[in-house]
Amino acid sequence: MSTKRDFYEVLCVSRDATPEQIKKAFKKLAIANHPDRNPGDDEAIERFKAASEAYEVLSDENKRSRYDRYGHAGLSGFGGGSAGGGGFHDVNDIFDAFGDLFEGFGFGGGRRGGGGNRPRKGASLRTSIKVDLHEAASGCSRTLEIERNVQCTTCSGSGAKPGSSPEKCDYCGGHGKVVQSQGFFRVQTTCPACRGAGQVIHDKCSTCHGTGHTSQTDTLEVNVPAGIDDGMQLCLRGEGEAGQHGGPPGDLYVDVHLKPHKIFERRDKDLYCHVPITYTQAALGAELDVPTLSGPHNLTVPAGTQPNKQFRLKGLGMPDVHGRRTGDIVVEVQIEVPNKLTERQEELLRELAELEHKHVSPHRKTFFESVKDYFASFTTSDE
Ligand SMILES: [Zn+2]
Ligand SMILES: [Zn+2]
Structure with a gap:
């Protein structure tokens, strides 16, 4: 009953297009109609879905040959769906299936799979110190107090109670992703049971509540090199937060501020x-x-x-x-210029002024007397 557009037509490729040409055509369409680039445009999203659907079939040698021979009806065997239904339920399913194709195009790109328990680098931390000019000139050291997440010592970072260990997630078999049949497509989504971790902890470590890390305040010595300037940053490699699943720890960045100096x-x-x-x-x-x-x-x-x-x-x-x-x-x-002169100083300066033939104010006239003279000059000029 369904009327579906021809997949080759959807991707604007000929029936004898090579897999490379198909991939290229899909990428072009998917990028042009990408939801990140067309927010709120339902037609673009439909085109995006249609292109993904076509690509899902034409990029698979087996499905493509069935499609070539039997048309849409030839795909009914896949994924247990009906020939008429199918398609991706939402764009997230598409990102899960083809997300890798969009990498490098600057899209936020929907969700990415959790990636199971692959090692992840710990978060980097940032703090700041103030040094004065003398410390900056000769170099100095500072003691820092850093609160950071470190690997839980009770469970060695596994998150499981000592004596037990995290178990492989039954639902996804430890992959962190599950393949579900939707219509005649098989789409990959993040495992709902383990949220992509690939493992579940039945007996959580009581120290870290299953997180694998605990917060701790550590004292660190940082050496500030001579010549450091305001706004420079020191990096202490590996002094950030603990990594996950055996990943390396993050780094600690120290911003340096220079206190102003009285003279320099x-x-x-x-x-x-x-x-x-x-x-x-x-x-x-x-x-x-x-x-x-x-x-x-x-x-x-x-x-x-x-x-x-x-x-x-x-x-x-x-x-x-x-x-x-x-x-x-x-x-x-x-x-x-001195704001007060001794009698002798004034005498000498007057002598100097005379020598230079410079006109200077008469002796000992105060400022107020001069102002009076100034105003008086207006009345005299009127007469
Ligand atoms: Zn799972
Ligand atoms: Zn623990």
Whole structure:
């Protein structure tokens, strides 16, 4: 009674198409009509199902030859279904059957089988530490307290009570998947009895309640290499959570944050600092003690130094974390203007101003007096 489209027509291939051509044609259709790419489009899903159904038959040499000879009716013997019914019940069945074909196309791709009890790597963990500039310069070590899942010692990770062991799932025979007949198709689904694990635990370990792992707080030493910078990450291999079914443990990532320093501003491997000098030091030159990470350092400021002039102290900055060239300290001088003068200082500066023929404010006039003069200038100009 059913009217089904010809499978070759559905896949747009000729009757003598090679298995490669059939596979290629199906992939093309399945990707174009993939539910992830066509959300809410029922017609696309129908096309996706129809293509899968056609491919299910034409990709199987035996089924294909029966189909060629007897048409749709020739398939009634497969899976015990009727010729008219069948098809995949939902797209998940298709993913279970052909999911591998979609790998590498960036689809979320429905469910994947649990894969039985194959070894799985443990989850990675992440934490952070703060170091100050001196610790970053010389390297340091830190003690970390990490809460993580470790293999249960009572059951050695099996999840079964000591003396017993997990048993092979009867329902799926340990494969984690079962093949069910739906219509005239045989489709693979995750085993409902063991949820894909392939084994069942009758007597659960009382320590870990059958999970195979327990939570534990561990103390770890982490070595921070000299030259570490803000935002860098250290990786402690194998210090994450325990793996499953004999898989390796995950890793522990440590994010490093650098505390700000009072004097130095770090830019990569260089350390910048501002050093105030007086006008006379800048004009006449001076010997200064400037800060470094290992104490004061002599710096000669030559006569005639201009504001914001930078002096580079080679090799006194931060070490390189990979052992390359050490950075510098960059000293930028800032010329300070005194906000209070002694009588003698003022006398000398006035003398200097006269020498330079510069107009300066008259002696001892306060700011408020100057403001009064300023306003007074408006009334005089009106007259
Ligand atoms: Zn099972
Ligand atoms: Zn246990």
